[in-house]
Amino acid sequence: MDNPTIVVVNGSADEGYWAVYYLLKTGRFRVRTTVRRLESSRAERLRQLDFDGRRCEVVKAATENEAELSEAFDGARGIYGTTVYNIYAKKYRHENPEELAQGHALIAAARACSTLEHFVWQTMTRFDRPPADVGVEAPIHFRTKWDLEEDVKQAGLPWTFLRQPAYMRQVAFGMQFKNRLVYPYPPDTRLAFVAEEDLGKFVAAIFMNRDAHLNKAINGVSEVLTPVELAARAHALNPDFSPKYRKATWIENAFFDYVIVGLKPAFRYPAQINKNLMAGNCFAMHADDKASCERLIAPLRLSTLEDFLRERFAGD
Numbered sequence: 001m002d003n004p005t006i007v008v009v010n011g012s013a014d015e016g017y018w019a020v021y022y023l024l025k026t027g028r029f030r031v032r033t034t035v036r037r038l039e040s041s042r043a044e045r046l047r048q049l050d051f052d053g054r055r056c057e058v059v060k061a062a063t064e065n066e067a068e069l070s071e072a073f074d075g076a077r078g079i080y081g082t083t084v085y086n087i088y089a090k091k092y093r094h095e096n097p098e099e100l101a102q103g104h105a106l107i108a109a110a111r112a113c114s115t116l117e118h119f120v121w122q123t124m125t126r127f128d129r130p131p132a133d134v135g136v137e138a139p140i141h142f143r144t145k146w147d148l149e150e151d152v153k154q155a156g157l158p159w160t161f162l163r164q165p166a167y168m169r170q171v172a173f174g175m176q177f178k179n180r181l182v183y184p185y186p187p188d189t190r191l192a193f194v195a196e197e198d199l200g201k202f203v204a205a206i207f208m209n210r211d212a213h214l215n216k217a218i219n220g221v222s223e224v225l226t227p228v229e230l231a232a233r234a235h236a237l238n239p240d241f242s243p244k245y246r247k248a249t250w251i252e253n254a255f256f257d258y259v260i261v262g263l264k265p266a267f268r269y270p271a272q273i274n275k276n277l278m279a280g281n282c283f284a285m286h287a288d289d290k291a292s293c294e295r296l297i298a299p300l301r302l303s304t305l306e307d308f309l310r311e312r313f314a315g316d
Helices: 014-026 041-047 066-072 097-111 140-154 168-175 196-208 227-237 250-260 269-278 287-297 305-315
Strands: 005-008 030-035 057-060 078-081 118-124 159-164 191-194 217-219 223-225
Touching: 005 014, 014 030, 014 041, 014 196, 030 041, 030 066, 041 057, 057 066, 066 097, 078 097, 078 196, 097 140, 118 140, 118 196, 140 159, 140 269, 159 196, 168 191, 168 227, 168 305, 191 196, 196 287, 217 287, 223 227, 223 287, 227 305, 250 269
Parallel strands: 005 030, 005 078, 030 057, 078 118, 118 159, 159 217
Antiparallel strands: 191 223
């Protein structure tokens, strides 16, 4: 029997690239991936992937274009779907219509795919409590993806939800002060991060064991730790980095919210996340989720905080 075709939407994104990488590496799938511009360097990066002659097919499809997606999904047995929030938009729109349009087109095209057996949808982590219950706003792209989860179910797609926390690279938000970790959160706040490469590992593992993951949500996480633990691990790698975590002052936090974020109208979600964490409303991800992810991708290993920090310190 021929290997089934898996389509990776937005292969030009880092998690898309790594999904293509690890799907090809299994040797069990034919892989097709969509990009907006076939001539881009990121499309070329995908074309350069080669595992003993196994390469991916790179096709043009804008994620909000249902017709292009339908063509890309032709004959697919599996689809890994993602949408992208536009942080460069000229104004903040609470309804997030651009990302919703991507999700609606993607779901409609997937529903029209007669060969589809598995739809893996990348979405966002929940919080310990609904943000409204603690009097704060849910981050814009979180709530959009949560709404799209319901649309996926209502469409009758054979789904698995891959829920992610912050990207590992976003640890850098707390490293704006040289050699000191500063966040606006209490020191015992539970933080969760995932490396884009690990998302690719999760996707490949999910497609390799469809029946075990069908109609389930998976918390995809690489690290779960507190700011105090993060600072200590950074110090262990770089003695110049302070082992002591410092909570940001209200002035520093206001500067971040109203100057750094305020200069980019659509770039409001970091402040929305901060307000949840400052209220003690942490990402609903725990050490048990990390252990589950380790089992999911074995014998591969999860990326670590140290992997990110080594690159970070090497560039300083």
